Amino acid sequence: MSSHREKPARLPFVVPLLALATFVMVTSEFIIAALLPEVSLDLGVSVSTAGLLITAFAVGMIVGAPTISIATLRLPRRSTLVLALAVFAVGHVIAALSSSFTIVLAGRVITALATGTFMSVGSVVATSAAGEAAASRAMGVMMSGMSLAIVAGVPLGSWAGQAIGWRGTFWALAALAVVAALVIGRFIPAEEGAEATPSVRSQLAVLRHGRMWLVLAATALVTGGFMAAYSYISPLLTERTGISEGAVPLVLVGFGAGALLGTNITGRLGDRKPLATFITTSVASVLVLLLLIPLSTSPAATVVLVLLLGMTGLGITSIATPLAVRFGHSSPALAAALTVSAFNMGIALVSWLAGTTLDTSLGVTGPEMVGAVMAGLGLIPLLVLAAIRATRTAAPQVSLPAADEETSHKAQADHVAT
Secondary structure (H helix, E strand, C coil), rough: CHHHHHHCCCCCCCHHHHHHHHHHHHHHHHHHHHHHHHHHHHHHHCHHCCCCHHHHHHHHHHHHHHHHHHHCCCHHHHHHHHHHHHHHHHHHHHHHHHHHHHHHHHHHHHHHHHHHHHHHHHHHHHHHHHHHHHHHHHHHHHHHHHHHHHHHHHHHHHHHHHHHHHHHHHHHHHHHHHHHHHHHHHHHHHHHHHHCCCCCCHHHHHHHHHHHHHHHHHHHHHHHHHHHHHHHHHHHHHHHHHCCHCCCCHHHHHHHHHHHHHHHHHHHHHCHHHHHHEEEEHHHHHHHHHHHHHHCCCHHHHHHHHHHHHHHHHHHHEEEEEEHHHHCCCHHHHHHHHHHHHHHHHHHHHHHHHHHEEEEEEEEHHHHHHHHHHHHHHHHHHHHHHCCCHHHHCCCCCCCCHHHHHHHHHHHHHHHHC
16 A cells, blocks of 8 residues: 555646636736736826735635635535636626726725635645645646746736736636636536535634644745745846846746746655655745845846745645645645635735835845745744644545544544644
């Protein structure tokens, strides 16, 4: 049996399908930053006011992922994914048709709720379909959609925004979401919704799993760390490194290429050594952030470090969700939803904190310093998990039917206290 586990299983077709839908949704999340000037001009608001569209999306993801996960508890997972994509499309249509900033803001919140729901339920579908031996690898492939969005989706969406306007970009994203809904509805097996429906009370029992909260804390801090640098990378590149504004998108493509490598590499390593891989990736992220401070005066060194930042930063996305689901095994959907919230909590926190350092003596290197500190703090909960040997005593199952979950939970009663 052990030799069989060591051979990576071939991932089900549903996993790359989920990656493609993730690509569409993450493109929408990140593209708005590139479209802010066009949106502000069209809607007659300042760029800073238009920036609330980014904040609203993050807040919608933080609140919406766990809330909607519970609200859709009685729906089959396939239906939930299709519904999330449909609502995602509706949110973009509402925004594209409106000339009111308030309504566009509401459309972004609707889109965020749908994205959070899809990411959390999709994570469970991907890891369940792949099985425990390939859970992190499946998440790596699914999160490749996020990396691909950064590499290709955002630049293409930005170009489309200049060519056909931001409304045209939103219409295109709505159309892609409809196509994704039809394809996923066709190819995800109906058996995904055939499990016994858990109660809300049993779902909320996941909140008692202390180890899962440690993973969520590490996820928020390490995510906030690399996003501190990424969010304010443009002023660093232009003002300190001396790279022209026209070349900045090319450097960011390098970030996305690194992310694409990182999510798949850490996904493969995470199946065997999830906690060790999480810790190693986080340490590497801290080192990259620290090195960016003195070496960002060199264009060649900076380009390499930005690529490594993508590898180490987004690499944790393929580890964090399977690990949280493993520790919160009594409610895998809610555990995955809380991971989505943790990612966005880190992003929301850092967008304010890192920005305040730009006007200090640290200047454009301030976000890197904040990022290094945040990612370093993220190592604390990971080291606690390592000290209590959490992965050796936690349930190895990624997603279990209700009856098996109860049996597994009883078998581990002696370990919960630790």
